Amino acid sequence: MPGVSGIIRRENLKNITSCLNGDKTEDSPCSCHPCWEGEFCHVYEDHYSPRFLVHAATAVVPENITGPVYRAWATDGDLGLTCPLGPGEASRCPCAAVNYQLFAAPGDHHFYLHQSTGVLSRNLSVPLYPGTTHNYKLMVQSTPKRERIQDLQYDILDLKIYVSPDYVTIIPWT
Numbered sequence: 605m606p607g608v609s610g611i612i613r614r615e616n617l618k619n620i621t622s623c624l625n626g627d628k629t630e631d632s633p634c635s636c637h638p639c640w641e642g643e644f645c646h647v648y649e650d651h652y653s654p655r656f657l658v659h660a661a662t663a664v665v666p667e668n669i670t671g672p673v674y675r676a677w678a679t680d681g682d683l684g685l686t687c688p689l690g691p692g693e694a695s696r697c698p699c700a701a702v703n704y705q706l707f708a709a710p711g712d713h714h715f716y717l718h719q720s721t722g723v724l725s726r727n728l729s730v731p732l733y734p735g736t737t738h739n740y741k742l743m744v745q746s747t748p749k750r751e752r753i754q755d756l757q758y759d760i761l762d763l764k765i766y767v768s769p770d771y772v773t774i775i776p777w778t
Contacts, residue, residue: 638687639699650699652681653757654744662764666771667732673715676722676761678702678744698747707741714738715765724763734769 623634626645636645656678663674683689683700706717706724714730715738717723722744726732745758 638697639682648699649686650682650746650757651686652699653759654678654680654702654746655759656742656744656761658761659759660762662766664766664768664771665726665732667734667767667769669726669732670728672723672725673765674724674763676704676717676724676742676744676763678704678722678759680746701747702744703747705743705745707743709739712738715740717742732767734767736767738765738767739763740765 622628622644623636624644624646625640625648626634626636629635634643634645636642639649641647641649656676658677661674665673680700680702682697687697687700703719704717704722705719706715708715713727714732715724716727718725722742724742740763742761742763743758744761745756748756
């Protein structure tokens with residue numbers, strides 16, 4: 605949509621008399637909250653894309669595993685650079701939030717992914733067979749905010765899950 609800035613058309617800016625996503629201050633007409641820019645804090649900005657800490661991983665699991673299998677870790681530079689760190693509302697700004705998505709072969713329902721935590725868990729209704737490897741792609745994506753013009757930013761991780769026939773839990777301190 606040409607001529608659109610964030611979710612507000614330029615011709616509508618003349619009707620704005622207050623901050624949309626910010627606070628009025630004595631020094632300026634509008635002090636924007638994190639992730640927002642523009643004269644009236646009307647432009648949503650996501651400056652940094654989310655990134656996985658690794659781009660390929662293999663998890664070795666027993667065939668009788670229950671619960672979590674793998675935890676995908678991603679970072680978003682907006683947290684700490686655009687958004688303040690620490691507790692409180694300011695640390696939970698939308699441009700630093702991410703969502704995870706699992707891509708599997710058609711009919712593969714062995715595992716499911718929690719979209720906000722990145723935790724991959726086993727689907728107990730589908731059996732695992734020793735010696736098999738399951739290949740997946742995980743995507744981490746910035747969270748959309750209203751009618752963003754820019755494409756969502758993302759990163760991909762290749763994940764292999766090997767079901768070991770002779771899996772042994774090793775505790776390093778024993």
